Amino acid sequence: xxxxxxxxxxxxxxxxxxxxxxxxxxxxxxxxxxxxxxxxxxxxxxxxxxxxxxxxxxxxxxxxxxxxxxxxxxxxxxxxxxxxxxxxxxxxxxxxxxxxxxxxxxxxxxxxxxxxxxxxxxxxxxxxxxxxxxxxxxxxxxxxxxxxxxxxxxxxxxxxxxxxxxxxxxxxxxxxxxxxxxxxxxxxxxxxxxxxxxxxxxxxxxxxxxxxxxxxxxxxxxxxxxxxxxxxxxxxxxx
Numbered sequence: 001x002x003x004x005x006x007x008x009x010x011x012x013x014x015x016x017x018x019x020x021x022x023x024x025x026x027x028x029x030x031x032x033x034x035x036x037x038x039x040x041x042x043x044x045x046x047x048x049x050x051x052x053x054x055x056x057x058x059x060x061x062x063x064x065x066x067x068x069x070x071x072x073x074x075x076x077x078x079x080x081x082x083x084x085x086x087x088x089x090x091x092x093x094x095x096x097x098x099x100x101x102x103x104x105x106x107x108x109x110x111x112x113x114x115x116x117x118x119x120x121x122x123x124x125x126x127x128x129x130x131x132x133x134x135x136x137x138x139x140x141x142x143x144x145x146x147x148x149x150x151x152x153x154x155x156x157x158x159x160x161x162x163x164x165x166x167x168x169x170x171x172x173x174x175x176x177x178x179x180x181x182x183x184x185x186x187x188x189x190x191x192x193x194x195x196x197x198x199x200x201x202x203x204x205x206x207x208x209x210x211x212x213x214x215x216x217x218x219x220x221x222x223x224x225x226x227x228x229x230x231x232x233x234x235x236x237x238x239x
Contacts, residue, residue, distance in 0.1 A: 004029070004117045005151055005201035007125040008210075009158045009193040011088050019057040019121070025198055025209060027061050030083055030117060036064040038081035042097035043089025043123040054087060078106045081116060088122025088158075091135040095127050096143035108149050118151060122158045125199075129155045130188050134181055136174075152201060153188060154235050155181075160192030160215060175215075175223065182219040189235055190217040191226075199232075206232045 006029045013021040030037070037058055041050040051067040058065040065085075071077040078084065084107065086094070098104050110116040120128045126135045127148045134155045163173040172180075178190050193199060196211035208214050208230045216224040216232070226232065 002115050002203040003112055003151065003201060004115065004203075005111070005128060005199070006117070006119045007128055007152075007156060007193070007199040007201070008119070008121040009125065009160070009197045010195045011121045013196055013211075017057075018053050021196055021211065022198060023057070023061055025200070026119065029119065029200070030061075030063065034063060034083045034117065036066055037083045037085050037119075038077060039065050039067045040084065040086040040094075040098075040103075040124070041067055041069055041089075042101075043087055043091065043094035045093075050087060050089075054085065058085075074101045074103055075106050078103055078110055081110065083117040083119070084110070085119040086121070086124030086127065088124055090140055091123040091126045091132045091137045092139045092141050092143060094123045095132055095146075095148060096141045098127065098149075099144045104149060108151065111149075111151055125156050125158050125193070128152060131155060133187075134178060134190050152206075152236060155188055155190045156199070157190055157192040160194050160197075162194075162215070175217070178217045182217065185219075187219060189219075191215075191232070191235070192217065197228075201236070204233060204236055206236055208232060 008022050039054050041047045044050045047069040055065040068074050068077050111118045126132050128151045131146045134157045161174050181187050192215040194212040197214050198210035200207050200209045208226050214226040
């Protein structure tokens with residue numbers, strides 16, 4: 001089966017509504033074959049409120065949306081899902097819930113073996129990768145492992161912000177923190193996706209799409225700038 005992922009940096013862009021900036025990409029990605037999307041709201045505490053927000057966006061695109069938090073058996077719900085959307089919020093809370101509800105293995109199986117389309121936004125993009133070590137979030141809970149769904153063999157840093165030469169902030173930049181991650185020998189590449197950037201993966205092909213580009217960090221290598229349309233399929237070589 002063909003692995004299909006749409007990994008979005010941010011759910012909301014300044015001046016627009018929820019998922020407005022990426023609705024066309026979502027529509028093209030899901031196609032007309034999909035009727036219902038299974039929504040995973042675990043990254044936020046208010047599941048009902050989050051469900052209402054996500055449902056409004058997907059209904060406007062012509063899809064039904066069902067939230068997994070209403071299912072009596074979440075594993076079975078994933079097992080029968082036509083498509084999966086995991087929204088943003090706190091990545092630690094999200095991954096902890098995926099482990100707690102025994103969903104890590106089942107989501108990975110459905111996406112990598114059955115070819116079920118996977119959409120992630122922010123935290124939902126984080127958990128699609130090798131680990132959550134490069135999330136921006138605070139560890140408000142402690143999941144059993146930082147190992148994530150491993151739908152791709154590298155890490156993502158959503159909402160990536162470039163260092164500003166005019167900033168008087170004396171704390172570490174996003175680039176400095178990613179470089180600290182790469183001080184460990186076994187650390188994988190990190191794709192810093194800016195606001196409006198999307199990573200599209202179809203089987204063995206990965207491309208940067210959306211309104212903005214990305215920045216690729218690899219251990220012992222200078223950061224590489226990526227523009228919309230650039231092919232980054234080489235990052236999938238281990239998967």
